[in-house]
Amino acid sequence: MATEWPQTRRTGLADALRGAREMADQHYGIWSWIAPVDHKRIGVMYGVTAFIFFLAGGIEALLLRTQLIVPNAGVLNHDQYNRILTMHGTTMVFLVIMPLSAAFFNLMTPLMIGARDVAFPRLNAFSYWVFLAGGIFLNASFFTKDIFSGELGAPDCGWTCYSTLSSKAFSPGHGVDFWALGVQILGIASLASGFNFIVTILNMRAPGMTLFRMPLFVWMTLVTSFLIIFAMPVIAVALFELIFDRLFNANFFNPDKGGNPLLWQHMFWLFGHPEVYILILPAMGIVSEILPTFSRKPLFGYPFVVFSGIAIGFMSWGVWVHHMYTTGLGTVANSAFGISTILIGVPTGVKVLNWMATMWGGSLSLKAPMMFAVGFVAMFTIGGLSGVTHSVVPSDYQQQDTYYVVAHFHYVLFGGAIFALFAGFYYWLPKFTGKLLDDRLGQIHFWLMLIGFNLTFFPMHISGLLGMPRRISTYSEGQGWDIWNMLSTIGAFTIATSILIFMINVIYSLRRGEAAGYDPWDGRTLEWTIPSPPPHYNFEKIPVVHARDPFWHEKYTEDEQGRPIPVVAGAANGHPDEAHEEHGGGHGIHMPSPSYFPLIAALGFPIMATGLIYDYALVAVGAAVLFVGIYGWALEPATEGEEA
Amino acid sequence: MAQAVGTAHLETSTGLDNRKLLMWLFLGSECLFFGSLIAAYLLYRDRSVAGPYPSDLFDIPFTSVSAFVLLMSSVSMVLALAAIQRGNVRGMQIWLFTTATLGLLFLSGQAFEFTEFNHEGLSLSTNLFGTTFFVLTGFHGAHVTIGVLILLSLFTVSLQGRIQQKDSLNVELAGLYWHFVDIVWIVIFTLVYLIQP
Numbered sequence: 001m002a003t004e005w006p007q008t009r010r011t012g013l014a015d016a017l018r019g020a021r022e023m024a025d026q027h028y029g030i031w032s033w034i035a036p037v038d039h040k041r042i043g044v045m046y047g048v049t050a051f052i053f054f055l056a057g058g059i060e061a062l063l064l065r066t067q068l069i070v071p072n073a074g075v076l077n078h079d080q081y082n083r084i085l086t087m088h089g090t091t092m093v094f095l096v097i098m099p100l101s102a103a104f105f106n107l108m109t110p111l112m113i114g115a116r117d118v119a120f121p122r123l124n125a126f127s128y129w130v131f132l133a134g135g136i137f138l139n140a141s142f143f144t145k146d147i148f149s150g151e152l153g154a155p156d157c158g159w160t161c162y163s164t165l166s167s168k169a170f171s172p173g174h175g176v177d178f179w180a181l182g183v184q185i186l187g188i189a190s191l192a193s194g195f196n197f198i199v200t201i202l203n204m205r206a207p208g209m210t211l212f213r214m215p216l217f218v219w220m221t222l223v224t225s226f227l228i229i230f231a232m233p234v235i236a237v238a239l240f241e242l243i244f245d246r247l248f249n250a251n252f253f254n255p256d257k258g259g260n261p262l263l264w265q266h267m268f269w270l271f272g273h274p275e276v277y278i279l280i281l282p283a284m285g286i287v288s289e290i291l292p293t294f295s296r297k298p299l300f301g302y303p304f305v306v307f308s309g310i311a312i313g314f315m316s317w318g319v320w321v322h323h324m325y326t327t328g329l330g331t332v333a334n335s336a337f338g339i340s341t342i343l344i345g346v347p348t349g350v351k352v353l354n355w356m357a358t359m360w361g362g363s364l365s366l367k368a369p370m371m372f373a374v375g376f377v378a379m380f381t382i383g384g385l386s387g388v389t390h391s392v393v394p395s396d397y398q399q400q401d402t403y404y405v406v407a408h409f410h411y412v413l414f415g416g417a418i419f420a421l422f423a424g425f426y427y428w429l430p431k432f433t434g435k436l437l438d439d440r441l442g443q444i445h446f447w448l449m450l451i452g453f454n455l456t457f458f459p460m461h462i463s464g465l466l467g468m469p470r471r472i473s474t475y476s477e478g479q480g481w482d483i484w485n486m487l488s489t490i491g492a493f494t495i496a497t498s499i500l501i502f503m504i505n506v507i508y509s510l511r512r513g514e515a516a517g518y519d520p521w522d523g524r525t526l527e528w529t530i531p532s533p534p535p536h537y538n539f540e541k542i543p544v545v546h547a548r549d550p551f552w553h554e555k556y557t558e559d560e561q562g563r564p565i566p567v568v569a570g571a572a573n574g575h576p577d578e579a580h581e582e583h584g585g586g587h588g589i590h591m592p593s594p595s596y597f598p599l600i601a602a603l604g605f606p607i608m609a610t611g612l613i614y615d616y617a618l619v620a621v622g623a624a625v626l627f628v629g630i631y632g633w634a635l636e637p638a639t640e641g642e643e644a
Numbered sequence: 645m646a647q648a649v650g651t652a653h654l655e656t657s658t659g660l661d662n663r664k665l666l667m668w669l670f671l672g673s674e675c676l677f678f679g680s681l682i683a684a685y686l687l688y689r690d691r692s693v694a695g696p697y698p699s700d701l702f703d704i705p706f707t708s709v710s711a712f713v714l715l716m717s718s719v720s721m722v723l724a725l726a727a728i729q730r731g732n733v734r735g736m737q738i739w740l741f742t743t744a745t746l747g748l749l750f751l752s753g754q755a756f757e758f759t760e761f762n763h764e765g766l767s768l769s770t771n772l773f774g775t776t777f778f779v780l781t782g783f784h785g786a787h788v789t790i791g792v793l794i795l796l797s798l799f800t801v802s803l804q805g806r807i808q809q810k811d812s813l814n815v816e817l818a819g820l821y822w823h824f825v826d827i828v829w830i831v832i833f834t835l836v837y838l839i840q841p
């Protein structure tokens with residue numbers, strides 16, 4: 001993977017597939033999808049795949065909420081409930097929010113820093129394929145029991161998969177094996193993309209794009225990628241330990257032999273808290289792009305927003321015990337981590353204040369992307385505040401493992417991350433489809449989702465404080481929980497309706513949406529200087545950057561009061577480049593050739609994982625596939641022109 | 645040759661080669677990987693409820709020799725890189741092969757040690773010592789194995805004349821990885837074998 005050398009001779013295999021490659025080279029035909037290396041295409045594939053998983057996770061959520069609509073409902077039994085709950089959480093974290101963020105990393109980072117692609121296009125394709133393989137593998141667990149008679153084979157240990165719930169004794173069957181190996185595979189995908197985006201951002205910036213001229217989204221991608229490459233190995237070790245315990249009778253979490261189940265919790269949360277910032281920082285980046293554009297003002301306090309992002313990145317390593325207050329680590333540990341947890345609220349608050357200051361006094365344009373961004377700020381703030389309430393140890397003793405915590409993390413993950421990701425869709429999809437999404441449908445989507453979201457999750461604060469434990473498959477009446485659960489379930493279906501409207505909007509706009517043009521929002525950053533959809537090579541000429549918000553400064557100067565005035569008539573809405581759109585057509589720009597080896601290499605992982613569970617012979621097969629992929633990859637030239 | 649698209653022969657923003665930066669980041673990530681494994685070993689040290697215990701099994705002189713072998717392989721790795729940077733393909737081939745051989749020697753030492761321990765009653769499931777010891781040193785051994793494969797691949801490709809002075813980065817990257825794996829062993833050897841409470 002790491003090494004490549006120039007090729008002087010072709011192998012037979014490569015020869016045979018040369019035609020296919022050439023076809024893909026011209027960016028049409030099925031091969032351009034099987035062997036993609038273009039960051040935009042990979043971004044779209046990430047987005048579409050993750051959205052499909054979003055629908056799956058959403059259906060799981062609806063099943064859970066239907067079961068909880070009234071006391072003692074008979075929709076799901078305990079076992080089914082546990083398994084669907086586990087898959088819902090795991091799916092939303094690892095198969096939806098992370099890959100949707102990855103979709104935006106892919107689509108946007110190269111455009112925003114003025115690059116033609118990422119640093120390692122084939123590694124990028126590899127990330128996608130591994131992610132897809134891991135997602136399918138994880139979900140395949142459903143079918144390891146007789147699903148048609150209602151027996152689900154999925155894992156039943158919760159998305160945190162605490163030991164000893166995850167041990168062979170308490171979870172026989174293969175569900176947890178699939179979970180551990182599936183998350184492990186997904187980790188490989190994240191690691192590969194983490195490396196790739198750090199190198200891309202550090203090394204591939206256009207001339208003049210200094211670090212402190214980079215758009216906030218790029219900064220947050222960078223911080224997130226660093227969190228990924230340092231957090232993923234920690235969970236990888238924890239998962240290996242779990243796998244060794246389950247498959248080879250090791251004793252890491254086996255109390256009989258002196259093992260300590262708490263080790264899992266420490267490792268999980270040492271990974272887990274950075275992980276929640278892996279989930280939210282990209283969302284913060286998206287919002288930090290949208291608010292300035294639709295307020296027609298630069299981001300307020302850019303350096304503060306950047307540095308608080310970096311500070312969050314560092315501090316996220318020092319708070320994990322707030323998930324473990326009730327495990328008996330002692331007053332000193334609890335107090336120390338209580339303080340660090342309260343402190344991490346500070347940079348978070350700095351960001352919120354800067355977003356509000358960005359909007360303050362701006363000329364706001366409340367288009368759909370902006371609505372979702374503002375919704376993000378409001379909902380995320382509520383989630384942040386409930387987070388601070390359970391940073392307080394005695395208070396958390398009451399809240400731990402109740403619906404109050406469920407309310408907290410849905411306000412930050414759904415009200416936060418998902419709202420921001422939708423903001424990103426409305427804002428950036430037109431760049432890649434060339435068609436604007438319908439704004440009226442977008443507004444309906446927004447309001448329905450906002451109402452549905454609050455209807456679902458606000459009542460959970462109350463049911464939680466009334467003592468309703470999380471992760472229960474049913475409850476009896478007379479505890480004051482009924483009405484709140486009813487509301488939550490109604491809310492969940494409201495959210496589902498809003499998602500349907502979004503899908504209709506996408507399909508509708510693809511067919512007959514208004515053309516987006518280069519710059520539909522009067523944007524500030526480099527992606528709006530190129531056509532929608534962008535050509536394969538992004539920038540015909542690599543731009544030279546002179547300021548933060550480079551495109552804005554190309555279009556506007558300021559009067560004495562700091563109000564923007566257009567530089568040249570027409571330049572503000574029209575486009576300096578539009579006139580000579582046709583020239584050149586990008587001939588002579590060397591782009592990387594498509595490659596199917598990343599796909600082959602990626603296939604090795606699920607095969608090996610299946611082999612570990614069922615038949616060791618398959619492990620050898622998987623390893624062989626992986627080797628073929630890696631060697632083919634290392635030995636093929638990166639671009640067609642380079643072999644001579 | 646760098647995958648840096650369209651900028652294959654341009655400077656990077658930092659001046660650092662893309663692939664080299666990638667390797668450094670990868671090794672940074674690996675630190676956390678081995679750090680977690682070592683932490684688990686240390687946490688469970690002396691917590692085994694039944695034997696055999698480390699003091700019953702460790703053969704320090706033997707393991708010192710194999711640690712020395714691995715250390716020497718780092719020297720030959722340095723020589724391989726120095727050779728190709730001067731354009732001495734022959735020299736590089738010799739030293740690459742030497743490095744791989746030393747790596748294999750280390751691995752056979754580990755295989756011998758594992759079987760030996762196994763004979764004396766230690767398996768993955770015997771006790772916490774068995775669990776943490778085999779997993780930690782096993783993952784290190786897996787890393788050495790991958791390193792040997794990389795070295796042998798480089799060696800083979802170079803026999804076809806495909807590694808010249810201008811391609812020395814390939815050797816350098818393999819070297820970075822190799823030295824890292826070596827350093828990890830020094831840490832493991834010290835913490836697991838030498839410092840025993």
Ligand code: HEM
Nearest residue numbers: 276279280322323345384387388390391399400405409412
């Ligand atoms: C203002 C910053 C935040 C603070 C002070 C905070 C604090 C906490 C605390 C103390 C808990 C443990 C509650 C318990 O189990 O009793 C918790 C749980 C959780 N938080 Fe936050 N949080 C913050 C922001 C976030 C963000 C931004 C996210 C994700 C995007 C997040 C995701 C979660 C999740 C997923 C859990 C529950 C994990 C589980 O047990 O399944 N939090 N938070």
Ligand SMILES: [Cu+2]
Nearest residue numbers: 273320322323
């Ligand atoms: Cu946390």
